[in-house]
Amino acid sequence: MSTHNVWTHKGTFLLAAVGSAVGLGNLWRFPYLAGENGGGAFILVYALTIFAVGIPILIAETMLGRASRRSPIMGMQHLTHTHKTSRAWESIGWLGAASAFLILSFYSVIAGWALHYTWQMLTGSLAGADAETIGAGFDALLASPGLLTLYHTLFIIASGLIVGLGIHRGIESSLRILMPALFVILLVVLAYGIATGDFAAAASFLFTFDIAELSLEGWLEAMGQSFFTLSLGMGAIMAYGAYMSGEASLTRTAFAIAVVDTAVAMVAGLAIFSLVFGAGLDAGSGPGLMFVTLPLAFAEMPFGALVGGVFFILVLGAAISSSISLIEPVAAFLVERFDLTRPQAVTAMVVASWALGLLTVVSFNLWAEGTLFHALFGRSAFEFIELLTNIFMPLGGLLIALFAGWALTHGEVMKEMRTNEGWFATWRFLVRFVAPAAVAFVFLRSIPQVEGYLIPAIGALVIVGAFAAGRTFLAEPSQER
Numbered sequence: 001m002s003t004h005n006v007w008t009h010k011g012t013f014l015l016a017a018v019g020s021a022v023g024l025g026n027l028w029r030f031p032y033l034a035g036e037n038g039g040g041a042f043i044l045v046y047a048l049t050i051f052a053v054g055i056p057i058l059i060a061e062t063m064l065g066r067a068s069r070r071s072p073i074m075g076m077q078h079l080t081h082t083h084k085t086s087r088a089w090e091s092i093g094w095l096g097a098a099s100a101f102l103i104l105s106f107y108s109v110i111a112g113w114a115l116h117y118t119w120q121m122l123t124g125s126l127a128g129a130d131a132e133t134i135g136a137g138f139d140a141l142l143a144s145p146g147l148l149t150l151y152h153t154l155f156i157i158a159s160g161l162i163v164g165l166g167i168h169r170g171i172e173s174s175l176r177i178l179m180p181a182l183f184v185i186l187l188v189v190l191a192y193g194i195a196t197g198d199f200a201a202a203a204s205f206l207f208t209f210d211i212a213e214l215s216l217e218g219w220l221e222a223m224g225q226s227f228f229t230l231s232l233g234m235g236a237i238m239a240y241g242a243y244m245s246g247e248a249s250l251t252r253t254a255f256a257i258a259v260v261d262t263a264v265a266m267v268a269g270l271a272i273f274s275l276v277f278g279a280g281l282d283a284g285s286g287p288g289l290m291f292v293t294l295p296l297a298f299a300e301m302p303f304g305a306l307v308g309g310v311f312f313i314l315v316l317g318a319a320i321s322s323s324i325s326l327i328e329p330v331a332a333f334l335v336e337r338f339d340l341t342r343p344q345a346v347t348a349m350v351v352a353s354w355a356l357g358l359l360t361v362v363s364f365n366l367w368a369e370g371t372l373f374h375a376l377f378g379r380s381a382f383e384f385i386e387l388l389t390n391i392f393m394p395l396g397g398l399l400i401a402l403f404a405g406w407a408l409t410h411g412e413v414m415k416e417m418r419t420n421e422g423w424f425a426t427w428r429f430l431v432r433f434v435a436p437a438a439v440a441f442v443f444l445r446s447i448p449q450v451e452g453y454l455i456p457a458i459g460a461l462v463i464v465g466a467f468a469a470g471r472t473f474l475a476e477p478s479q480e481r
């Protein structure tokens with residue numbers, strides 16, 4: 001059954017996709033990864049990947065959603081059927097649903113930290129605090145399963161309520177208020193950073209490009225981040241794409257999403273590092289950058305508590321506009337497949353993901369070490385779940401690129417893209433060959449045993465493999481492609 005749901009306006013898909021893309025990835029993960037990997041060099045690779053790989057896959061994923069007009073799982077069933085391809089391609093939908101479920105479970109816990117800091121900032125509890133106090137506060141938060149569970153629960157319920165209200169009354173109307181407010185707050189925080197911090201140092205850190213800083217590890221990290229930040233490869237964009245107006249341009253929309261998402265990451269980076277350098281703090285402090293270093297910077301600045309509170313509201317809003325896009329693909333599937341009502345479907349997804357989130361909660365305290373996960377995988381449950389999503393997302397992106405690149409015919413793609421032959425050929429080359437090779441690089445990051453020289457060799461293998469996959473696993477070679 002097709003959902004037949006369509007966004008209210010031609011431009012709503014753009015709003016929703018930007019809401020999904022802009023999130024903890026931009027405000028929390030991007031600045032600390034850039035900080036750890038030498039700033040400018042990292043950003044160069046990140047931006048290149050967004051444009052050469054991210055945008056083509058973004059177009060492909062939206063296209064699969066709009067062409068099927070179904071939730072990712074049902075949509076891929078439909079497309080494999082109508083294109084007479086192997087049913088193995090349906091794994092795109094299942095992989096997406098699994099990743100959405102996994103990501104939501106820990107995303108909600110981390111967004112919960114922002115809830116804690118919003119409260120702390122606005123009540124002025126951190127004003128004037130020193131590094132030790134703030135660091136100890138963060139450690140105490142992580143050490144408390146009760147507090148973490150409380151924040152996790154509040155955040156996931158709020159996300160569920162929005163999606164439960166439906167795509168128009170819930171998702172659209174909340175994004176219409178949330179997104180403009182977020183852009184205003186971001187600019188206020190930037191202005192504050194410029195006024196009270198060291199903007200020149202931030203700009204030179206982020207935009208001075210030193211080739212020596214470009215480690216392979218940082219390079220791969222940048223590519224992984226560009227998938228995460230654009231919400232690629234997991235059905236979120238496909239689910240939203242299923243509601244996209246047939247008139248909106250795929251190419252223009254994809255470019256707009258990527259440009260806005262990148263701009264937000266850059267502005268957030270500039271604002272955060274202005275404050276961090278202004279307070280004489282270290283850029284490379286890892287995941288604690290936002291929850292330890294930044295509160296410390298705010299604690300020392302004039303009106304820091306107020307601006308800090310507003311900043312963490314921004315983080316919360318950005319996180320919630322992303323978490324709803326993790327619920328939608330699975331909820332839509334449950335509605336289509338089992339005829340559940342929307343509130344039932346959302347409840348099922350949210351309760352299951354909430355329960356899994358408890359594993360992330362205890363990974364910071366009760367189960368911080370010595371568990372079965374440590375014995376089997378050498379890491380905590382949270383780190384294991386994160387690792388799984390780091391594998392599933394690029395894998396989903398790879399399969400989406402291959403399916404859109406090889407299974408869809410020239411006519412179908414043209415009907416969706418409505419573009420000239422030159423851009424069509426460029427896009428198809430990118431999704432058939434460049435994106436699969438790039439994804440292979442991202443994968444290799446998780447295999448520490450792979451020596452440097454093996455990487456180009458495996459990259460080449462993947463290109464050949466992509467070609468073979470295209471020929472072998474897709475049906476009807478006689479069909480015009």
Ligand code: PFF
Binds near residue numbers: 023024234325
């Ligand atoms: N793009 C989001 C961020 O940058 O925070 C994270 C995300 C949301 C990833 C939705 C995947 C997804 F489907």
